[in-house]
């Protein structure tokens with residue numbers, strides 16, 4: 001089949017359907033106002049209206065308008081890249097290349113990757129950022145409104161240039177109906193680029209297709225647009241914050257946009273230079289990437305020095321949205337604000353030190369590779385901190401099963417699988433096995449079709465009432481969210497698995513044994529496609545016909561004290577414009593501040609856990625000591641009845657690198673019991689289940705006893721095993737009780753003393 005015609009038709013159909021929806025809704029509006037008769041004046045009015053609207057959108061410098069333009073642009077690009085994806089997956093339904101040629105398949109995955117990564121993700125995030133970030137930090141507009149408009153308007157020509165190949169091909173098909181082939185040769189030779197989105201030299205230097213040059217120029221332009229936008233975000237966040245918005249209480253989405261913008265500033269200029277070098281190599285005979293020059297490896301270094309930070313540039317805004325939206329639907333404040341901020345900064349810095357993990361199968365010096373491996377593994381830590389904090393935020397919360405929440409929960413899960421598969425890839429020998437397989441495709445899609453678009457859509461649902469003043473169909477939205485999550489899991493977990501079986505990627509042809517897996521993945525992809533269309537439908541139709549929002553607090557956020565600045569802006573607007581009374585909550589939920597919220601916590605302050613820990617470490621250590629003594633009693637008994645082998649203490653010492661002497665193990669045991677576990681208990685006790693401290697202590701002890709049981713196990717069987725486990729559990733309970741009760745007792749004495757001094761004054 002002819003790719004250009006099929007893709008052109010698919011996109012055309014999409015556009016026509018959107019147009020039809022719009023016309024229908026205008027028709028409905030007219031029916032209501034004048035009975036629906038078409039008159040000359042009526043038509044003239046419509047035309048004028050469209051004209052003036054168009055003028056407004058083309059010339060606006062308002063941050064909210066530009067935000068919507070960005071989102072619309074990103075959506076169009078996403079649909080375009082999505083059509084590529086559907087075509088890729090359709091080809092893979094059967095083992096031979098029978099729908100498209102292998103060459104077309106190569107072009108499809110090249111343009112798919114580039115369109116999605118460059119023209120879909122960041123534009124949408126810039127759009128959300130443009131719309132809500134100034135509202136979140138209380139700024140009137142972006143710092144440089146005109147630059148903002150210029151930055152946006154560079155994108156459409158950039159996309160057109162990058163994807164000119166398809167347009168020219170479609171043009172060629174149409175022209176060939178009227179002209180002989182010789183007359184329209186140009187239209188028949190230009191093709192979509194097929195060198196992979198990584199544009200690896202020497203292929204990208206040697207392929208004659210002139211579309212490659214246009215692509216490079218388009219990418220360059222989009223890089224400039226991205227950099228300009230980043231400067232604007234940084235300037236806005238640094239200089240335009242309202243009084244009262246400090247670094248210590250700024251919302252996490254703004255923090256993440258700040259760090260993302262910082263990464264853009266360091267990464268994109270480098271991509272720009274590399275693109276120009278490639279252009280020069282192709283057209284002016286320079287030899288940057290030829291063997292006699294820097295060699296093809298130079299391209300890979302330059303590309304991935306941009307490419308890896310780029311993946312965090314794409315991920316961080318999604319993480320920021322998660323931290324902003326998730327708490328609203330569990331009725332709890334985000335857990336560990338400070339840790340999230342630091343982990344974001346840490347990711348930002350580390351993301352520049354890992355690029356060569358994309359080059360483990362090249363000739364890069366193995367000693368160098370080893371250091372990249374180490375940092376790549378280390379980068380999992382800040383990511384895990386985020387996941388931990390999100391899960392802890394949900395813990396014990398009042399979950400509201402809305403579409404945004406479902407998408408947040410789905411995003412956490414895909415991010416966990418995507419992240420963990422990534423840690424494996426960071427290990428050189430594993431990567432050498434999997435680099436060329438679908439495992440890689442599965443890994444990164446669990447992030448780029450997991451948390452990233454999930455959170456975009458969650459944001460669209462969450463802020464829809466604020467942006468449009470209308471409600472979308474919430475049932476359809478929940479259905480769409482579940483469908484999207486389901487489809488993503490089916491598709492990309494399958495790809496990860498068949499990759500693990502050694503299935504090579506970027507191939508249109510594959511052995512028939514693997515057809516089943518490919519078909520499952522394709523079905524999953526169709527489900528994703530369907531859910532994307534449902535989302536689009538819901539957004540558009542609700543914009544024209546959705547129920548009008550009648551309250552100033554559509555998500556009932558006041559009830560949990562999370563009525564953040566952008567909603568206050570919304571409320572003020574409704575009050576001013578429509579004279580609506582601010583909505584007051586029917587009840588205020590307690591769960592906002594679970595009993596556990598650490599003491600000394602004031603709204604917006606930084607470092608609650610760290611404070612609790614440092615302030616109470618001494619008391620906890622005493623509690624830990626009491627607990628350890630009690631626990632030693634339990635373990636001693638276990639030893640006496642013969643179910644615990646004291647030699648296992650020696651092995652513990654060996655694990656941490658000390659000589660295998662039981663004495664060292666006992667010392668470790670004491671240090672752990674009086675220092676490590678009490679500190680952890682302090683940090684987490686507020687978030688463990690249990691109303692009273694001793695209940696929490698028991699839960700904590702039960703959790704840590706599992707680790708102990710594994711570490712000290714010396715092969716007991718049958719009854720001895722039962723005895724061993726029983727004693728371990730009981731000894732830990734003794735520890736948990738000793739720790740928590742002693743701690744609470746000392747704490748209450750300290751409080752009494754504190755208040756006593758107060759009343760003396």
Ligand code: HEM
Pocket residue numbers: 082085086088089109110112113114116117120121196197198441445448449452453491504505506507525528529
């Ligand atoms: C319906 C959703 C999607 C499907 C079914 C899909 C499918 C695919 C397929 C089949 C490939 C080619 C793999 C190969 O030939 O080895 C691919 C590559 C890729 N996709 Fe997607 N994709 C989807 C969405 C996305 C999104 C949202 C992004 C980015 C945000 C993205 C980024 C990429 C990238 C960067 C590549 C790598 C291209 C390469 O290695 O040459 N994809 N995708």
Ligand SMILES: [Cu+2]
Pocket residue numbers: 307308311354355357358
């Ligand atoms: Cu990377």
